[in-house]
Amino acid sequence: xxxxxxxxxxTPRIDAVExxxxxxxxxxxxxxxxxxYAKVLRSPHPHARIRSIDTTRxxxxxxxxxxLTHETTPVVWGAGGIAGGQQYNDEVKKITxxxxxxxxxxxxxxxxxxxxxxxxxxxxxxxxxRLIAVDYEILPFVLEPEAALESDAPxxxxxxxxxxxxxxxxxxxxxxxxDAHAAFATAPHVFEDRYSTSxxxxxxMEPRSAVAHWDGDKLTLYTPTGGISNCQHDMARDLGIAxxxxxVVCHYMGGNFGNKNQNQDGDLITAMLAKAAxxxxxxxxxxxxxxxxxxxxxxxxxxxxxAVDNDGTLxxxxxxxxxGMGPYRKNSGAIGGIELYRCPNVDHVVxxxxxxxxxxxxFRGPEFPQGFFGIQSMMDDVAYKLNMDPVxxxxxxxxxxxxxxxxxxxxxxxxxxxxxxxxxxxxxRWRPLPxxxxxxIKRGAxxxxxxxxxxxxxxxxxxxxxxxxxxxxxxxxxxxxxxAKTTMGLIAAEALGVPLSQVTVxxxxxxxxxxxxxxxxxxxxxxxxxxxxxxxxxxxxxxxxKGMPTGSQTLVAxxxxxxxxxxxxxxxxxxxxxEVEVDTELGHVRxxxxxxVHDSGRIMNPLTATSQILGAATMGVGMALHENLVYDQKSGxxxxxxxxxxxxxxxxxxxxxxxxxxxxxxxxxxxGAKSIGESGIILSPGAINNAIFNAIGKRLKDLPITxxxxxxxxx
Amino acid sequence: xxxxLPDSPDWTRRxxxxxxxxxxxxxxxxxGTLEAQTPGAAPAIxxxxxxxxxxxxxxxxxxxxxxxxxxxxxxxxxxxDRLGLTGTKIGCDRGxxxxxxxxxxxxxxxxxxxxxxxxxGRRVTTVEGLSNGGxxxxxxxxxVAHDAAQCGFCTSGQLMSxxxxxxxxxxPSAADVKAALAGNLCRCGNYNRYVDSVVAAGGGVRxxxxxxx
Numbered sequence: 056x057x058x059x060x061x062x063x064x065x066t067p068r069i070d071a072v073e074x075x076x077x078x079x080x081x082x083x084x085x086x087x088x089x090x091x092y093a094k095v096l097r098s099p100h101p102h103a104r105i106r107s108i109d110t111t112r113x114x115x116x117x118x119x120x121x122x123l124t125h126e127t128t129p130v131v132w133g134a135g136g137i138a139g140g141q142q143y144n145d146e147v148k149k150i151t152x153x154x155x156x157x158x159x160x161x162x163x164x165x166x167x168x169x170x171x172x173x174x175x176x177x178x179x180x181x182x183x184x185r186l187i188a189v190d191y192e193i194l195p196f197v198l199e200p201e202a203a204l205e206s207d208a209p210x211x212x213x214x215x216x217x218x219x220x221x222x223x224x225x226x227x228x229x230x231x232x233x234d235a236h237a238a239f240a241t242a243p244h245v246f247e248d249r250y251s252t253s254x255x256x257x258x259x260m261e262p263r264s265a266v267a268h269w270d271g272d273k274l275t276l277y278t279p280t281g282g283i284s285n286c287q288h289d290m291a292r293d294l295g296i297a298x299x300x301x302x303v304v305c306h307y308m309g310g311n312f313g314n315k316n317q318n319q320d321g322d323l324i325t326a327m328l329a330k331a332a333x334x335x336x337x338x339x340x341x342x343x344x345x346x347x348x349x350x351x352x353x354x355x356x357x358x359x360x361x362a363v364d365n366d367g368t369l370x371x372x373x374x375x376x377x378x379g380m381g382p383y384r385k386n387s388g389a390i391g392g393i394e395l396y397r398c399p400n401v402d403h404v405v406x407x408x409x410x411x412x413x414x415x416x417x418f419r420g421p422e423f424p425q426g427f428f429g430i431q432s433m434m435d436d437v438a439y440k441l442n443m444d445p446v447x448x449x450x451x452x453x454x455x456x457x458x459x460x461x462x463x464x465x466x467x468x469x470x471x472x473x474x475x476x477x478x479x480x481x482x483x484r485w486r487p488l489p490x491x492x493x494x495x496i497k498r499g500a501x502x503x504x505x506x507x508x509x510x511x512x513x514x515x516x517x518x519x520x521x522x523x524x525x526x527x528x529x530x531x532x533x534x535x536x537x538x539a540k541t542t543m544g545l546i547a548a549e550a551l552g553v554p555l556s557q558v559t560v561x562x563x564x565x566x567x568x569x570x571x572x573x574x575x576x577x578x579x580x581x582x583x584x585x586x587x588x589x590x591x592x593x594x595x596x597x598x599x600x601k602g603m604p605t606g607s608q609t610l611v612a613x614x615x616x617x618x619x620x621x622x623x624x625x626x627x628x629x630x631x632x633x634e635v636e637v638d639t640e641l642g643h644v645r646x647x648x649x650x651x652v653h654d655s656g657r658i659m660n661p662l663t664a665t666s667q668i669l670g671a672a673t674m675g676v677g678m679a680l681h682e683n684l685v686y687d688q689k690s691g692x693x694x695x696x697x698x699x700x701x702x703x704x705x706x707x708x709x710x711x712x713x714x715x716x717x718x719x720x721x722x723x724x725x726x727g728a729k730s731i732g733e734s735g736i737i738l739s740p741g742a743i744n745n746a747i748f749n750a751i752g753k754r755l756k757d758l759p760i761t762x763x764x765x766x767x768x769x770x
Numbered sequence: 771x772x773x774x775l776p777d778s779p780d781w782t783r784r785x786x787x788x789x790x791x792x793x794x795x796x797x798x799x800x801x802g803t804l805e806a807q808t809p810g811a812a813p814a815i816x817x818x819x820x821x822x823x824x825x826x827x828x829x830x831x832x833x834x835x836x837x838x839x840x841x842x843x844x845x846x847x848x849x850x851d852r853l854g855l856t857g858t859k860i861g862c863d864r865g866x867x868x869x870x871x872x873x874x875x876x877x878x879x880x881x882x883x884x885x886x887x888x889x890x891g892r893r894v895t896t897v898e899g900l901s902n903g904g905x906x907x908x909x910x911x912x913x914v915a916h917d918a919a920q921c922g923f924c925t926s927g928q929l930m931s932x933x934x935x936x937x938x939x940x941x942p943s944a945a946d947v948k949a950a951l952a953g954n955l956c957r958c959g960n961y962n963r964y965v966d967s968v969v970a971a972g973g974g975v976r977x978x979x980x981x982x983x
Contacts, residue, residue, distance in 0.1 A: 071914040074922035075906065075929065077857015077897035084856035086814045117820075176818065178842060260861045260869055260923040260957050309859070309923030310957050342862040536921030536958050662917045666960055670920060673959030698955055699866040706948040709961035 056657065056720045056727070061549040063726075065662035068541045069560065070307075070534070079307040083264040085277045087335040090266070091120050093328050094180040094339070095321070096170040096187055097348060098162035101411040101691030102196035102209065105160045105189060108170060112186040118175035119183045121332035125158035125169075128327055132157050134289050134317040135414075136383035139221030140407070142317060142417070143285065145292065152223045153212050153409075155383045157323045161194060163211055163382030164411050165692055166347030168320060173328040173336045196691045200377040200408035201356060211382050211409040218384040218407035228389050228407070232459075233400030235362075238371035242362035246437050249358050250429035252740075252758045253683035254379070256351035256696075257418055258703050261309020263345050265325040268335035274301050274326055279308040281535045282316030282573020287565045289318035294326065306563040311535035312674075314350050314385065314416035316573035321348075346413075346696035351684060353378045353388050353407075353415030353422075357429035362400070367441050369452045371400035374430075378407045381414035388415065392426035395506065396434070397454050411691055413684065417575065419671065420733035423507065424678060424740055428758060431503040431741035436754055439489065445745065446476055446485075449504055457624035463506075464620070464721040467654040468628040471717050472504050475652040478715060479632035484648070490752025495640045498647065501745025503738045504630040507577070509656070509729035511625065513617035514582035515569035516590040518547060520598070521609045526551055528590075529561045530583055531571030537732050538663035539579045545659055546584045546725050550591035569613060577627075577730030580659055584725025589614035618723070625721070627729040629653040631672065631738035633710075635746040639769055642762030644680055644747060646710035651738070654717040656729030661716070664731055668714045671735025677704040679740040683759050815851040826890035830855070831899030839886040845879075846870045848886035849896055857897040857926050861955070868954035871927035872896050878934040880953075897926035900933065909933060912971040913964075920958035927954045932968045941972045 073079040110122045133148040136155035141147050158168050170187050174180040195209035202208060203216040210216065217225035239245050259279075266277040274294070280286040283303040291298045308315075321338050329336040340348065355378050362371035378388035388407025438448035450469055456462050476482075484500040492498055517529040528547045532539040540562050548555040561567050572582045593612035604610050634648035651668050658664045681702035685695045695701045720727025740758060748754050753768035817823045822841040827834065830853060839848055846863075849855040849872065858881055861869030865883040872881045873895040900907050906914070909932055919925040928951060935942055935950040942950070947968045948961075956964065 067914050067917065068919075071917075071919065072906065074919040074925055075897075075910040075913045076901060077855070077926050079922055080856065081859070081923065083860070084850075086851075086854070176815065178818075178821075178840075258957050260867065260921065260955065261859070262861065262863075308921060309861075310921040312957070342864065342866070538917075538920075666917045666920055666958075666963060669962050670956075670959035673961060674957070677959075697864070697866060698862055703955060703957060704959065704961075705953075705955060706951045706961050706965070709959065711962060 056718060059549055059726065061545050061555060062659050063657060066541065066545060066555065066660050067662065068538055069544055070540060081261060081307045081309055082266060082277045082279050082305065083339060085266045087266065087268055090335040090337055091173040091175060091332055092177040092180050092339065093171055093173045093325060093336050094177065094184055095168050095324065095344060096184045097344065098165060098167040098169050100162060100191055100193060101165050102194040103162050103191040104194060105162065105169065106192055107190045109188040110170065113172060113183040116179060116183050116186060118179040119172060120334065121173040121328050123158065123171045123324065123327055123331065125156065125160045128157060130157045130293060130323055130327065132320050132323055133293050135320055135385060137385065138219050138223050140384045140386040140388060141221055142386060147221045150223065153219060153383065157320050164413055166413055168324065168348065171324045171328055173332045177339060196411035198410055198412055198686050198688060198691060200379040200410055203408045203410050211411060216409045218380050218388060218409055228387065228405045230393060230401060230403040235371040235373050235400040235402035238362045238400040239360060242370045243365050244363045244441065245360065246440065247360045248433055248436065248756065249356065250432055250756045251356045252354055252425040252428055254351050254354045254412065254415065255418065255678050255682045256346055256684055256701060257312040257349065258698065258701065259310025259312055262342055263319065263321050263340040263349060264338055265322050266335065266337045267325040267329040269329055272300055275304065276301065276322055276326060277304045278322050280305050280315055281308070281311040281533055281575055283533055283563060283565050284531050284570045285316050285573050286318045286322065290322060290326065293318065293323055302566045304564045305533040308533055308535045311574055313418035313421065313575065316575035342698065343696045346684065347693050350385060350414045350416035352418040352425065353380055355390055355425045357390060359430065359433045361433060361437055363437060363441065367443050367448055367451055369396055369398045372396060372398050373402040374404065376405035378405060379410045379412060379415060380407050381412050382409050383414050385414055385416040386421060389422040390426040391423040392430035394458055395430060395454055396452050397459055412686060413693065419674065420507065420737040423737040424675065427503060427505060427737050428740040428744065432744050435501065435745040435748065446472060446481060446502060453504060454506065461622065461624045464623050464625045464723060465719055467717045467719065468504060468506060471628050471652045471654055472630040474715060474717060475502065475630040475632045475650050478713060479648065479650040481632060484634050486749050489749050495638060497637050497639060497750040498634060499746050499748065499750025500632065500634045501742050501749055502630060502632045503741035503745065505734065505737050506626040506628050507730055507734050507737060509581060509625045509627045511618040511620055511723060512572060512578065512582045513615060514572040514586045515613065515615040516583060516586040517569050517611065517613045518590040518594050519609050519611045520594060520604065522604050522606055524557065524603065526553060526558045527561060528558055528587065529568045530587065531565065531568035532579055532583060533563045533574060535574045537574065537667060538660060539574060541663065542580050542659045543583060543587055546587045547591060550588050577732040580728045581724035581730065584728055585618060586614050586616055588725055589616045625723060625729065627653065627655050627731065627734055629734050629738060631742040633742040633746045635743065635750055637747060637750045637765065639751060642765035644760065644765065646676065649710040649712045651712055651735065652715045652717060653731065653734055654719065655731040655734065656724060657718055657720045657727035658716050659725070659728055665714045667731050668735040669712045672712050672739045673704055673709045675736040675739025676708060676710060676743065678736070679743040679758060679760060681759050814854055824887050826887055828889045828891065829893040831895055831902060841887050843886040845872065845881035845884045845886050845889055849881060855896050855898050859923050859926055861923065868927045868931065869924045871930040871954060873930055873934055876934060876937060878931045897929055900929065909936060909968065909971040912967040916963050916967040916970065918960060918963045918967040920960045924954060924956045928956065928964050935968065936972055941974055942968060944969055
């Protein structure tokens with residue numbers, strides 16, 4: 056892979072100075088003249104019908120300018136509940152029966168919006184919420200997906216609690232090949248087990264906020280979104296106005312981590328309050344609002360059955376999985392992982408289930424950290440039971456073609472695993488006999504591997520040059536923290552053959568930027584990056600024909616390529632190796648070594664790419680060991696809403712992560728770039744769990760692996 | 771079913787602070803001699819004359835000023851909404867995350883958990899005051915070079931805690947940095963980068979990326 060001039064060299068972010076001086080303006084930093092402040096009243100009940108809402112006392116409070124409820128504002132939030140959970144499909148949003156409104160009646164989870172107030176300042180808005188009297192008829196509720204499928208479970212929707220697919224049918228997600236049933240009957244070894252994962256909140260540092268103002272019939276919305284284009288379209292559809300009547304602006308955003316490439320109910324509520332009050336409105340979520348009113352990773356229960364030959368060759372894998380979606384299907388609820396293995400017989404049935412918990416949605420590698428924790432723990436266990444080294448079992452059984460059928464554009468999974476094992480010193484650190492260390496502090500090593508989508512798709516870019524050879528790149532990215540703005544600048548500079556300093560990037564404003572696919576699915580570098588290359592190609596052609604512009608003239612080129620892969624699948628690959636130290640008296644798990652190897656294609660900017668892996672692996676530590684939105688089973692109340700009680704990782708929890716990239720250029724995407732942002736978190740929970748098993752000889756099966764569970768397993 | 775929820779961290783930061791504020795207002799008012807000064811930035815939010823308010827004198831980023839504040843305002847509200855210093859971020863508004871960390875008399879404090887009236891006679895430094903429009907401090911430069919800020923929302927707080935650390939311990943070890951910054955959460959999980967930046971700014975050479983342990 057020949058080196059490039061600009062791409063591939065570690066480069067500090069083009070906006071790094073703004074980020075370290077406090078000059079970067081986030082949504083809540085926007086201050087407009089005459090702006091009001093908004094707060095949302097939320098349901099204290101997991102399931103209740105609203106008999107009446109009395110807002111008279113709140114209306115009478117001096118300084119209150121507008122109040123909205125489900126009675127005044129029956130607006131459908133299209134992205135809030137989608138049959139089948141397909142996020143970017145307008146047709147499905149139209150036919151969805153289990154619809155979510157900005158304000159719903161009945162309310163179906165603690166934290167669901169009931170009313171919103173705009174007032175002269177946030178203190179008056181808070182006070183007004185206390186003056187709204189809501190008469191609730193309490194309904195029975197159900198919190199766990201398996202309980203919700205019992206015949207006597209309270210029905211969250213009239214049709215029952217199986218989340219409907221894109222034809223409004225209550226059917227599970229299935230994948231079958233071969234005959235797993237027959238294989239289980241004849242295989243020499245059959246293993247069964249159950250794993251579960253918890254609801255993990257995005258918990259981005261920036262609590263949700265939005266600022267809306269109307270200029271006549273045109274809405275300007277400042278909001279933390281990873282996709283200004285999709286957010287704009289969602290707002291226009293939900294409000295029943297044309298796309299061009301909505302301007303969405305997001306220049307800086309305090310973390311994404313999933314399900315933000317769209318609009319949110321808070322955006323709709325803010326826009327409607329601004330309309331009702333005739334003034335700009337800023338909505339501010341408290342941290343608790345954010346935790347219970349937004350979304351997080353869907354919790355799962357996974358029942359595996361695995362058949363293996365005497366030589367350790369996988370014969371069959373069966374999964375019966377259940378995903379807790381909350382009361383609306385925002386996204387798929389799938390459980391990934393079956394695609395990791397070459398296997399002739401697969402029987403995979405996952406049922407997304409409605410529950411009266413906070414809504415689940417896409418969170419960094421949506422269905423994979425849950426599923427990979429389950430299947431990679433299961434397979435690790437199978438390897439030990441067959442007296443095999445888990446690394447050798449993995450290499451022997453890993454997929455070499457997508458679903459054993461379609462070839463990959465390139466395949467480096469084995470190289471990632473081998474390099475990781477070497478950097479980690481697997482043969483020295485792994486204990487052939489788990490739990491063999493003497494004394495109360497025991498060490499152990501574990502690993503997992505992954506593959507993850509890196510497909511192609513449509514996005515756009517515009518590039519312009521003026522008479523002074525100043526290049527301006529217009530891209531609809533918002534830079535959620537991954538460094539997209541800088542990456543797009545690097546790609547443009549490389550394609551133009553000019554230094555990065557000669558390229559100005561314009562971003563984060565639908566009035567100034569073309570459509571972008573949005574920062575979700577680890578797609579921006581691949582898709583928008585490729586659009587940048589195509590726009591530059593066009594510009595260079597124009598320059599060759601017309602020469603440099605003169606005077607006040609400019610040359611402009613736009614590209615909206617939609618590249619396709621024929622007969623191939625494009626994936627990123629990776630392997631993580633973890634060593635832990637388990638205190639068997641206290642149940643404490645400490646990470647003592649962490650090696651992450653990734654094939655994310657050609658790395659555009661090693662500095663920011665490495666940060667992605669470091670951060671995602673650390674986020675995975677939280678999922679593995681700490682995080683869980685705990686509910687009180689009797690009252691249906693969330694108990695751990697907030698950073699402290701949810702225990703997201705701190706400086707003291709973060710492992711030192713060694714990152715290594717297996718670089719290559721398969722000829723697709725921007726200079727061969729593949730996905731990266733989500734990869735890191737997919738691997739860590741399984742690797743940590745496998746290391747714990749190696750240390751203590753006991754298999755933990757339920758996330759998060761808190762101290763009480765470690766001690767329970769050892770008891 | 772309108773009884774108190776069973777979790778009970780529902781007692782908000784503002785309710786808690788409000789219960790303790792009256793006595794402290796009196797103490798604060800006695801401490802300062804008032805001197806009229808024009809604030810540098812136009813106040814974005816006006817004081818509501820209908821609620822208890824006070825005039826305090828404090829130094830913000832080296833500039834002494836008298837400011838009228840509502841007694842219920844936190845220091846974070848004063849800085850962000852009244853003085854326009856929005857580099858200080860509010861991540862939780864209840865003393866859990868450290869995004870709002872500023873220096874008060876060189877000590878790092880959570881500005882969401884301190885009332886503005888308590889700042890009478892105090893010296894407050896925010897992220898805007900680190901370089902004060904001049905060249906970046908060595909710590910800020912290290913943050914840039916090491917890609918410490920991913921989304922950037924916790925960065926101001928990390929910078930302020932680290933600035934205080936370097937003042938009392940100019941050459942901290944990685945362990946020193948982790949201990950000093952333990953109250954500053956980063957959901958991007960960029961802790962290795964933050965530690966490297968602070969150690970490097972102190973003149974130490976350590977890269978936790980590919981690092982030791």
